[in-house]
Amino acid sequence: MARTKADLTTKLAGLDLVNPVLVASGTFGAGREGSHFVRLSELGGVIVKSMTLTAWRGKPTPRMCETPSGMLNAIGIQNKGVDHFISEDLPWLLKRDATVVASIAGNTVEEFVKVADKLRTAKGVAAVEVNISCPNLEDRNDMFAHSPEATAAVIGGVKEALPRMPVFAKLSPNVTSLTDIAAAAVEAGADGLSLINTLMGMSIDVESRRSELAGTYGGLSGPAIRPIAVRAIHEVHSAFPHIPIIGQGGVMSALDVIELMLAGASVVAVGTANFVDPTTSVKVIAGIADYMTRHEIASTAELVGAVKLEG
Numbered sequence: 001m002a003r004t005k006a007d008l009t010t011k012l013a014g015l016d017l018v019n020p021v022l023v024a025s026g027t028f029g030a031g032r033e034g035s036h037f038v039r040l041s042e043l044g045g046v047i048v049k050s051m052t053l054t055a056w057r058g059k060p061t062p063r064m065c066e067t068p069s070g071m072l073n074a075i076g077i078q079n080k081g082v083d084h085f086i087s088e089d090l091p092w093l094l095k096r097d098a099t100v101v102a103s104i105a106g107n108t109v110e111e112f113v114k115v116a117d118k119l120r121t122a123k124g125v126a127a128v129e130v131n132i133s134c135p136n137l138e139d140r141n142d143m144f145a146h147s148p149e150a151t152a153a154v155i156g157g158v159k160e161a162l163p164r165m166p167v168f169a170k171l172s173p174n175v176t177s178l179t180d181i182a183a184a185a186v187e188a189g190a191d192g193l194s195l196i197n198t199l200m201g202m203s204i205d206v207e208s209r210r211s212e213l214a215g216t217y218g219g220l221s222g223p224a225i226r227p228i229a230v231r232a233i234h235e236v237h238s239a240f241p242h243i244p245i246i247g248q249g250g251v252m253s254a255l256d257v258i259e260l261m262l263a264g265a266s267v268v269a270v271g272t273a274n275f276v277d278p279t280t281s282v283k284v285i286a287g288i289a290d291y292m293t294r295h296e297i298a299s300t301a302e303l304v305g306a307v308k309l310e311g
Contacts, residue, residue, distance in 0.1 A: 006292035013166035013191040017044040024271030025103040030089035037278040041097035050103040050131045055081040065212040070222025074215035086122045094124045105131040116161035127166040133197045145172035148184035159189035170194035179239045192244040222272040226250030230263045237264020254287020261303040
């Protein structure tokens with residue numbers, strides 16, 4: 001008996017993607033590094049490294065260290081600024097038929113809006129992911145994503161600047177109620193959500209008694225955080241089933257992607273795994289097709305939120 005052929009094409013907030021696998025911001029740069037290992041056109045999308053209004057130097061080194069089942073990083077969003085992205089990186093990506101998701105950051109609401117406004121006329125950007133896990137200089141150095149009010153202010157401003165472009169709010173798991181933050185983003189106009197950003201952590205060299213990161217604290221990523229990502233995605237999808245989610249957090253294999261989709265993610269971004277094996281994304285795509293064929297699943301949409309709960 002012939003098996004159902006898997007159709008990996010995926011819809012995301014009005015976008016047509018060739019498959020549900022993207023690469024996460026900060027793990028493929030602006031695509032050049034990753035293009036040595038995979039064809040960018042074969043990915044569902046490339047979420048580029050977060051860009052800011054002006055160039056940022058980032059934090060001092062050391063910026064990264066390995067941890068059990070993961071890694072800590074405190075890069076500080078080093079980048080050359082949005083103008084460089086528009087003039088240099090974006091044309092290069094489009095020549096390679098990449099689906100481009102721009103990640104934007106800032107220290108004030110005004111900075112976010114100005115970056116978004118520059119992207120409004122940049123032809124070829126498919127969507128924008130708003131990295132609101134930056135320090136908020138307008139609110140005692142806290143993160144925008146830690147406050148419903150600050151989240152709404154940024155997302156509302158960005159959406160006003162980009163009324164015709166899908167806008168995704170990237171949320172932090174380092175909060176008491178993730179659904180409250182998600183609700184603020186959705187009510188402010190977010191077309192979708194990205195879950196999750198890294199968890200805050202710290203690692204100490206016991207011999208020198210110094211932090212292993214120059215910035216003391218860093219973001220924990222990798223397989224260690226996947227169960228938290230699964231829980232967060234399921235919790236938010238249950239509260240807002242109509243809002244598409246870009247799932248991310250600890251994905252290393254096709255089955256990890258399936259797990260996040262069953263929890264409620266419409267698509268999934270591969271992040272830390274790219275540092276271990278930069279071909280992970282294409283291997284994951286092949287694995288998803290195999291899983292769907294084995295289970296006679298015709299469309300990726302059938303997987304979204306399809307977890308079976310007891311009771």
